[in-house]
């Protein structure tokens with residue numbers, strides 16, 4: 135076991151008090167219908183699953199955007215990440231977010247400016263300039279803490295901007311179209327909180343709640359509408375013995391800010407301590423004005439939705455979500471080990487052994503399996519979005535690019551004889567059916583991780599997550615991604631055209647044929663032939679590369695790398711230093727203005743009223759079993 139990097143451990147979260155992870159009961163926040171039953175597809179899944187060797191879905195658990203849709207440079211996180219690449223490597227990785235409908239017929243075009251990648255939906259193109267330069271930095275560009283660049287190189291670099299330019303990866307222009315459309319599948323439907331909301335009852339059964347009760351249900355993802363009957367006033371709620379969803383019990387003033395630990399294009403993430411309990415949390419604070427400006431409202435709502443609905447050891451836990459007039463707040467479990475990306479970057483060759491890669495891949499697969507079962511496509515898998523828990527296990531984070539499917543089917547069982555698990559002779563669970571026919575057409579992802587079907591703009595399915603898994607495993611083993619070109623066009627052309635190659639030079643990682651076979655199958659360009667296309671996660675889990683993997687026990691296994699513990703719980707030793715200048719004053723929020731949007735947000739109507747696109751944001755507190 136490698137003691138890898140330092141961390142701040144005494145983030146005394148609820149999970150940690152119970153052990154390392156949230157209780158491993160069946161999904162603690164399950165969807166339930168009005169009659170008080172879990173959706174059939176989820177119920178069936180667990181019924182089947184409990185009699186198979188597969189782990190239950192909760193048994194185990196970015197965006198490099200430099201420019202917004204207005205073309206301004208953004209995302210400190212991205213700048214920092216770019217700074218972590220050696221100049222010689224010149225790696226550029228970017229997140230591309232564009233809107234629906236994205237035919238990219240000339241994807242092979244070598245001319246960046248003529249290529250729709252760079253000017254999708256008329257937004258200003260963010261491109262990898264041939265001279266390697268990048269747009270000017272945002273006003274709050276952090277001091278670059280250049281990891282992975284020798285002191286000599288830093289000293290020789292005359293100014294930081296130049297250094298940043300040398301190291302920066304290119305990012306693209308996020309743009310969510312149809313900001314205020316509320317079509318099904320675009321946006322969660324909101325429960326009418328005034329009408330007999332459902333609450334959980336002891337024992338996990340559901341019943342009609344006292345309308346005055348504090349506990350209530352939340353918005354229903356359209357993905358679950360089939361379970362409730364079409365267009366019925368179905369609602370999502372949470373039936374569980376271990377999780378209770380209540381009206382939010384905290385506000386910005388309930389927390390002391392300790393330190394900023396991350397920054398995205400509209401969000402800042404702080405390590406905070408709850409005054410009452412002294413518990414540490416990671417609080418993501420999203421600026422409403424920025425979200426409006428950058429058309430990211432739907433993404434923020436979706437992120438809250440996914441976090442609040444998910445309950446999985448390998449998916450970051452949400453404890454509270456609330457809002458003020460200026461901000462949305464997501465109060466999450468603090469992952470003191472920081473980004474997996476950083477871990478990889480500190481390893482020799484920026485890579486890890488095949489056994490270690492198998493371990494992390496298995497945890498990621500368990501998380502993806504769960505997300506697909508819940509009707510979500512993750513769409514932004516990459517080491518930057520994998521956080522490390524203090525224990526060294528992974529936690530997926532950053533769901534703002536995730537997509538919620540339309541009505542899904544029930545998970546089904548594939549008997550061993552007709553294609554079940556050939557290694558165990560047991561039936562296989564088909565979790566792909568939960569999300570099977572759902573196609574979405576956003577142009578979204580991270581440049582080097584984008585799947586061919588996304589580039590082609592012909593719509594994509596949950597199979598994109600299996601593609602990104604292939605890229606991730608490759609990157610864990612070789613310290614680079616397989617299709618990276620000298621610019622975005624070259625990368626996309628390679629993704630569409632080239633077969634994956636495995637480095638064979640003397641210093642390269644020796645990789646087994648089974649591992650290569652897995653990567654090749656995950657990186658099949660035809661999504662219908664890709665591993666995972668038939669039965670979802672089960673296809674991947676039953677690949678012989680994972681023959682020895684004890685799926686049900688992964689979360690109890692010792693991770694290959696354990697984050698260093700800082701002396702104090704608040705030592706954010708596994709995080710970069712983020713410049714605090716533009717820090718949000720979370721405590722100074724006027725408690726009487728806990729919703730709405732600022733007058734100068736541009737959403738005022740001619741009558742002087744304000745449209746409130748954040749009306750549907752759910753302010754809740756999630757009580758987990760074992761909480762005080």
Ligand SMILES: Nc1ncnc2c1ncn2[C@@H]1O[C@H](COP(=O)(O)OP(=O)(O)OP(=O)(O)O)[C@@H](O)[C@H]1O
Nearest residue numbers: 196197396397398399401403416466467468469532
């Ligand atoms: N739960 C957490 N525990 C510890 N650190 C976290 C947590 N959540 C986020 N961070 C840190 O904050 C950074 C930014 O978080 P996140 O990626 O969710 O923000 P974002 O605004 O959505 O970024 P982007 O614009 O790239 O989507 C992460 O890279 C990570 O370093």
